[in-house]
Amino acid sequence: MPSVKAPKAGSSARAASQPYTMPLSPPASSASSSGSMHLLENLSQLAQTMYNKMMNSMPEGHIYTQTALTELVGISDPLRLMRLIQENMNMGLVKMLQQGDELCYQAIKKEDAEKIQAMTKDEAMVYSYIESSGTEGIWTKTIKAKTNLHQSVVQRCLKSLESKRYIKNIKSVKYPTRKIYMLASLQPSIDVTGGPWFTDSELDTEFISSLLSIIFRYVMSESIPTEDDKPLVPAPTSKKTNRKFTKNEKKEEIVYDQLSYPANYSGYPSQTQIHEFVQTSGITTVELAQSDIKALLDVLIYDGKIETIDHGMTYRAILGATADDETSAEASEYDSIWSYGPFL
Amino acid sequence: MSQYEEELVVLLLRDIYGDIAATVVDTLLKYGRLTLQLISRYSKLPLAAIQRALVPLVQNRFVLYWVDENAGSDNATYVTSTRNMYNIVRSGMFVSFVLDRFPDTSGAPDIVKNLLLYGHIRASDYLAAQSASQAAVSKSAITLLLQRKLLTTLRRHEFNPQSDLYMRIFKRRLAAIPRSKAVSEAKREGQAHSEATEEFNALKRVHDDINDGLVAAADGIGSSSTRGHSLTGSLPSKTVDESAVLALNHEKFAVLMRAQILRHLVAQRIGKVTAAVYGKVLDCMEPKLFRCVDNTYKAITVTSLEVLHSLDASIELASALAMRSSKKRSRSASSRASKRQKRRHGTEDSAGESDDSMGSNNISDLESSHQHDDNEDGDDEDDNFANSSRMEHLNFHLALLSCNQNLPFMTKVGNKGGGEWTIDFDMLTARVRELEYDKLITQKQGAIACRLLRIIRDKGRIDEKQLARIALLPPKDIRSQLTALHEIGCLDLQEVPRGTDRAPSRTYYLWYHKPKCAYALMTQAVLKTMVRCYARVIEERGRRPSVMTKLLREDVRLDEVNMLTPAEREELRRVRGVEERFIAHMTKLDKHVLIFRDM
Numbered sequence: 046m047p048s049v050k051a052p053k054a055g056s057s058a059r060a061a062s063q064p065y066t067m068p069l070s071p072p073a074s075s076a077s078s079s080g081s082m083h084l085l086e087n088l089s090q091l092a093q094t095m096y097n098k099m100m101n102s103m104p105e106g107h108i109y110t111q112t113a114l115t116e117l118v119g120i121s122d123p124l125r126l127m128r129l130i131q132e133n134m135n136m137g138l139v140k141m142l143q144q145g146d147e148l149c150y151q152a153i154k155k156e157d158a159e160k161i162q163a164m165t166k167d168e169a170m171v172y173s174y175i176e177s178s179g180t181e182g183i184w185t186k187t188i189k190a191k192t193n194l195h196q197s198v199v200q201r202c203l204k205s206l207e208s209k210r211y212i213k214n215i216k217s218v219k220y221p222t223r224k225i226y227m228l229a230s231l232q233p234s235i236d237v238t239g240g241p242w243f244t245d246s247e248l249d250t251e252f253i254s255s256l257l258s259i260i261f262r263y264v265m266s267e268s269i270p271t272e273d274d275k276p277l278v279p280a281p282t283s284k285k286t287n288r289k290f291t292k293n294e295k296k297e298e299i300v301y302d303q304l305s306y307p308a309n310y311s312g313y314p315s316q317t318q319i320h321e322f323v324q325t326s327g328i329t330t331v332e333l334a335q336s337d338i339k340a341l342l343d344v345l346i347y348d349g350k351i352e353t354i355d356h357g358m359t360y361r362a363i364l365g366a367t368a369d370d371e372t373s374a375e376a377s378e379y380d381s382i383w384s385y386g387p388f389l
Numbered sequence: 390m391s392q393y394e395e396e397l398v399v400l401l402l403r404d405i406y407g408d409i410a411a412t413v414v415d416t417l418l419k420y421g422r423l424t425l426q427l428i429s430r431y432s433k434l435p436l437a438a439i440q441r442a443l444v445p446l447v448q449n450r451f452v453l454y455w456v457d458e459n460a461g462s463d464n465a466t467y468v469t470s471t472r473n474m475y476n477i478v479r480s481g482m483f484v485s486f487v488l489d490r491f492p493d494t495s496g497a498p499d500i501v502k503n504l505l506l507y508g509h510i511r512a513s514d515y516l517a518a519q520s521a522s523q524a525a526v527s528k529s530a531i532t533l534l535l536q537r538k539l540l541t542t543l544r545r546h547e548f549n550p551q552s553d554l555y556m557r558i559f560k561r562r563l564a565a566i567p568r569s570k571a572v573s574e575a576k577r578e579g580q581a582h583s584e585a586t587e588e589f590n591a592l593k594r595v596h597d598d599i600n601d602g603l604v605a606a607a608d609g610i611g612s613s614s615t616r617g618h619s620l621t622g623s624l625p626s627k628t629v630d631e632s633a634v635l636a637l638n639h640e641k642f643a644v645l646m647r648a649q650i651l652r653h654l655v656a657q658r659i660g661k662v663t664a665a666v667y668g669k670v671l672d673c674m675e676p677k678l679f680r681c682v683d684n685t686y687k688a689i690t691v692t693s694l695e696v697l698h699s700l701d702a703s704i705e706l707a708s709a710l711a712m713r714s715s716k717k718r719s720r721s722a723s724s725r726a727s728k729r730q731k732r733r734h735g736t737e738d739s740a741g742e743s744d745d746s747m748g749s750n751n752i753s754d755l756e757s758s759h760q761h762d763d764n765e766d767g768d769d770e771d772d773n774f775a776n777s778s779r780m781e782h783l784n785f786h787l788a789l790l791s792c793n794q795n796l797p798f799m800t801k802v803g804n805k806g807g808g809e810w811t812i813d814f815d816m817l818t819a820r821v822r823e824l825e826y827d828k829l830i831t832q833k834q835g836a837i838a839c840r841l842l843r844i845i846r847d848k849g850r851i852d853e854k855q856l857a858r859i860a861l862l863p864p865k866d867i868r869s870q871l872t873a874l875h876e877i878g879c880l881d882l883q884e885v886p887r888g889t890d891r892a893p894s895r896t897y898y899l900w901y902h903k904p905k906c907a908y909a910l911m912t913q914a915v916l917k918t919m920v921r922c923y924a925r926v927i928e929e930r931g932r933r934p935s936v937m938t939k940l941l942r943e944d945v946r947l948d949e950v951n952m953l954t955p956a957e958r959e960e961l962r963r964v965r966g967v968e969e970r971f972i973a974h975m976t977k978l979d980k981h982v983l984i985f986r987d988m
Contacts, residue, residue: 248863270711303660303709308788344861347843348836349827352795365657 084136084158092132094118096139099152108142108149137161137169160211167194171202175212175226180234182215182227216246241331253341256328257348260341261362263322264351267314268361270304313359316342393916398474400923402451405477409434409442417452417469424466447548449473449508450636455553468550476639478919478979480505481972483642487539496523496530500540504637509543512602513631531629535602538679541638542602542630546592554592559585597679602635603627640680647681647818647988648672650980654821655798659789662709666786667798669699670810681814681988688813692806697783706782780807796820818988822908825984829911830879837862838870842879842902850883850899871900878910908985915981922971922978929967936960 085093095118099109102117109117111126120126130150133139137158142149153161161169170192175183189199203226206212213229218239227233242248306312314322320338323329342360345351350366353359395418403411416432417423425443429436446452451474456465484501491497504510512531516524534540546554563581566572595601606628648671656664673691700706787808790798798817803809823846831839837860844859845851853871857864874880885897930937936957939945945952953961 242861248861250861250863253861303662304711305660305663305709305789306711307785308792340859340861343859344840347840347847347860349839349843352793354793356794364659 084138084155084162087136088132088138089129091118091120092129095129096133096152099139099150100154105154106151108144108151110144110147110149114150164206165202167192167198168202168206170194171199172206172211175206176228178227180227180231180237182217182225182233182237184220185224185226188226218243218246221246241333241337252329252331253344256323256341257345259326259328260319260323260338261345261350261366263319264314264345264360265362265366267312267318268306269364270306313354313361315359319360391913391916393913393920394471394475396920397916397923398451398471398477400920400927401477402446402474404923404927406445407442409438410446413439413442414446414451414469414474417467418471422455422466422468424464428467443467445508450548451508453548453550455549458557470550473639475982476637478975479639479642482646482976482979483637483639486642486645487534491530491533494526495533496527497534500527500530500534500635501637504540504635509634509636511632511634512629515635516631528629531635532603532627535629535635536599536627538596538638538641538676540602540635541596541641543634543636544595551589555585555589558588562588596638599676600627602630602633604630643681643983643987644675644678646980646983647814648675650821650984650988651798651817654824655790658793658796660709662704662706663786663789665704666696666700666706666783667790669696670787670790670799670812673699674812681818688802688811690802690809690811693780693783693787693808693810694806696787696810697780697807700779700783706779706786710782710785784808818984819904821988822904822984825981826904826908826911829981830874833877834870834873837867838874841867841870842874845880845900845902846904850901852897852899856900877914879907881906912982912985915978915985919975919978919982922975926968926971929964933960933964936964 085096088096095114098117099107099114103109111123114130115121115123115126118126118129120129130139130141133152134141138153138155140151140153142151161172164172171188171194174188174191185199185203188194188203189196192199194202203212207214207226210229212226215225215227215233215237217223217225217237219236225237239246239248242253244252316335316339319342320333320335323333323338342351345360346353348366349363351360351362354361399411399415399418402414412432412434413428416428420427420431423431425436425439428434428439432439443452447454450470452467453470454465454467484498484505487501488498500515503515515531516527519527531540535542559581562584563578566577566581568577604627606626648668651671652664652668655667670691673695674689677689784807787799787810791801791810796817797813799810799812801808802811827839827843830842840860840862841856844856848855848859851859853864853868856871857867860867871880875882880900880902883899883901884891885899886892887895887897936953939953939957940949940961942952949958949961
């Protein structure tokens, strides 16, 4: 989708040029006739060449300084250059930016320029602010404050822009009550959506708890020995001939059931391994980063279900912890403590 | 001392020592230090009755007395010792502990029971009250209990309040330092304080001496009966000093209870075999541990060899070791291969296994041979470990105990004697307290609250938003949990204004957890529950006055079966059932008091 790139580039330009001034000179509302060729046709030959060069010589969204433009077009007279730029800007084909103290220019794609040309003056202004907000989106109140337009005008513009599918309304995790708009073609940033844990801007607790339980089960299976991990010496009850156990009857008295990996056991899963497991197991289609897995593991640690060893490099399950949130059998030993209620 | 602890001890005294004793203690708790006349005035009881009630209280050191040197003996003042009274709760545990360690015939349980009743006994008096053969048994039992430090000797000053004792020593020390122009008064006092502290501690440490209350055996009684015991085997034969005044050593008992708690924790966290080993480690340290909280504590070390020698031969150390099974090991390695294989065989789950054994295609052939190799390797290791020395098996368990940085049951400090180990009790008990507190919070408030508490403990001070982010919980859900925790004194809130106006919207609210305060409040809560439990026991008895008053008769008590009607017996059985449940519950609750306060 070509339209995706342009605003992205816009956002990068925004990042580069901090004090972002009103980028567009008011588009000539007279030239609201449609058709991409019309825009270019209205330009002089030289202005057209300049636009084409700006579009083609560098990747889209490139920001030209005045000197760069001088070299590109080959016109050293600043006044003449200015006139050409102005001509382009009138058609909305070139955008003016400020980078530090210097003025810079950026070519706009014909389709986008055309879109803007088709809007009313107010709409174009509102659109430009929404566009400049990039993937963060912009609050309607901020639009109102920046454009100095009346509330109803802003509402009307937003409505018409939304109906044309140029912009869309999004929900922010941080400010759930605010009405925030961004370009329809963009995906909201993680700050807005809240990352993988949010579905429709609400914390997806079920998703999280299912992931927690799956990861816990995995860590447990990797770190707590089971019957499969046969003891190196068979338990007193098993029959192997080549062992020299003479005091069988005495062993029968004390039957301890314990299976532990040795202290220097190195098979405990690391964060990377757990990440890999979650990714390959196909539990979720949501892309989870290493940091997300770390967050989940931290929660498991705080739940007292797993612990870090090797100075936080690997994880192992705590004996007796259970996957579900219900209190474990071991804990119920104390269940009656509160039954007479010290806090009655 | 706290409201609920006071309530509890008064309740206990009222039940065991009667109304007057309880009223006297209640008055003393309310007004503080009082003379006999003042107790009488405040409690509105006759002097003679108070004197009679004070005797068992002083005998048990529930009430301590102080006679000022300058005033006459008429001016003795009385102070309560809540801690000594609280120990009544532990008397049941004490007896069952001794019954556990010493056979019923050894005479040790009888001594403990008598001491619980009388508070203190002079050894000669106790022995004189018994027949000659009985006395010999008792004598060796007392010797043994003294050596194990479960009994302690009492000196005269132990019936005095410690603060008075300290002040007396301090005044004497201060007077001994001559005034001079070169030394300032503050410095003089400081010196006197440090000298007095030293003397005071030395006074306490008298009981730590291995021969406290013991004398060299003159005849064969003491030595012959204790020779076989492993603890005294290497010591020169000793017997009890008959002039010694004996009392139960609750400080040492707390140490032993702590060892039990730690052992139990190891069993939960690692396993029962390791717990058995850890128990032996603690046993080896035990003779040098006199009290749980010890300012003069020096790290005690134990070597692996010592543990090995004391370890019961019947404990199978090697069976606890697990190795990653070859099946699991190859699972991850050949996961891709098995996936391919499964795809080839469709989705049947059972197909995989049978294919493995039959070796129907190349991949499974390869895999099974690989597994076979692994198995053989494993067997070799098995043999090596099984045939290796018991010392190596022991080291396996000791390493397990020391490898966890989050919960260091012990730490290695040297290589002497196959490995030198020590236990940092301060750190360990702090962790145990944390775990116990978390468990209680989980019980009371749920797992989410516990998660939040652990995060707050880890991060120090943290604001709600941040907390929600780390806990992966919606902020609106955690607020109720946090306020609930705040209510029970687990958490506190700090306001940090961002500006000078202190507007709530411009203020950070940081949650934090003060362990000391939280534990103290939890202890109060537990004590309150104990008060309720015991009050309920008394109430249950009060509901059946007829059978209870009948039971007061000596003849009825000796022959319940014949003297009580079936209906009365049934009623009694029910009361005793309720009583048993509540007392058992109190013992459980006492474990929390031990962990949070006395450990």
